[in-house]
Structure formats: structure tokens, C-alpha cells
Amino acid sequence: MWIYEKKLQYPVKVSTCNPMLAKFLIEQYGGADGELAAALRYLNQRYSIPDKVIGLLTDIGTEEFAHLEMIATMVYKLTKDATPEQMKAAGLGAHYANHDNALFYNNAAGVPWTASYIQAKGDPIADLYEDIAAEEKARATYQWLIDMSDDPDLNDGLKFLREREVVHSQRFREAVEILKEEQGKKKFY
């Protein structure tokens, strides 16, 4: 079970009215390397991974949901007061036709989230390498988003999220090192 704390992991402030940014940010909401995919990937893999790294996957998977909330807040703030005309001008006309101003788990191109974005091979090395790759891809996505945004307050939040990808990648790399150690070696008598 989880205990919910009714605040964001890091404050989200959006100071420029620029609904088009929401169209790009949604990539990290419902895209292949987004926060939803990350959370579900880790919280599913953890069941069959060796006991020593279960806790890591649980903790990081949980944090990804905290990041998902931050992205949702950014998207919501950017679109909640947008008229249909403004949505259309921001490239979100198709989104408006389908969803009004509601958020939806799709990528920047409007493709709905799909379970094939996440993997669980069952082989601990393969799964952790998948996780490392996912973190690096998310880090790159945040970089491209920062490159396209000129809102310093929004970018502050995005830079925090990018840094967390760096830390998570490091922790997954450490998990690989733990699984490579010999201490679990089977004793033959």
C-alpha cells in the first residue's frame, strides 16, 4: 500500500501562458519514456527481481508517480483556461475534439499510451539494462523539452526532474553491480 502526501515532490510554477508547451510536455505524461511508463515498468518488474534489488524498484517506481503528478500539474496549469480557439492554435485541436481540456495518457503526437512501452523480460540483467536505458531516454526528453521552453519557472521543475533521471540511472547501475557480485554464490559441499 501507499501513503499519500498531499503535496508535490518539488514545487511546480508556470509563469507563461503557453498552451503549446502542454502539447510537448504530454510526452513525459503518456509517452514511451514518460513517467507513467517508468512507474508501471518498475513496480511490475520488482516482483520477479532478486530480493536484494526489490526495494530499489519499489522506491524508484513510487517516485515516478510523484513525477507524474508534477507533469500533470504543469499540463493542467497550461491548458485549464485555454479556450477551444487557443487549444486549436496550440496544436491541441485534435486533443480538444477528443478530450475537451482533460488530460490523457498519450504522447506528444497524440498516440495513446500502450503497455508495449514497458517490458519485463524476467532476466534481472536484461530488465535493469532496460531501466537504465529508460532513464537515459527520459533525461534526453527533458533536455529537448527544456530546449523548447522559455519559461524559467517551468524549466526549474523540468531541470529537477532531469536530475532525478540521472540519480535513478546511477542507482540502477549500482543494482547491476550488486547482482554481479559473487556473494550469492551457491555452496557445494
Added chain:
Amino acid sequence: MKAGVIVKEFTQRKYYHPYVSPFDPCPPIRVKSYDTPPQLYLGFQPPGLPQYQPKQALYSGTLWPALFSPYDNPYERGGQS
């Protein structure tokens, strides 16, 4: 670097004892295992590693014993996976 470079000793399969609940519905597998093949340990392959004879290399799928990773069904290898 000359032939016979020391490559750190490692096993290609690791074993662990997963948590077993007293309420598990099926008989537990008390020891589980996973593969840790040689490419995890080699780093950038040093030059001059010992090589197989050509015919053996074709059978093995690699020219270098240091990269050879034999695999057999672990469930048929002495009962425990």
C-alpha cells in the same frame, strides 16, 4: 598487452534464496538463479586474449574463451534452477 591477460574470475550464474511465505500456495523454489554472462565483466576487450583453434571457434560462436558463455536449461541441471 601480452597474451594471457588476467580477466577477473567470475561465475556465469548467480544463486539467491528468495523470500518464502508460510502462506505460499505452491511448493516453494528455495534457490533461484540468473545468468551473468562474461560481457558484464570484460569491459573494453583487451588485445591479445587467448584464442580457440579456428574449428573450435566456429563451434563456440566466438574466437575467445573469455567471451564464451555456455548455456544449458538450468531446470535440468541438478533439480534446482
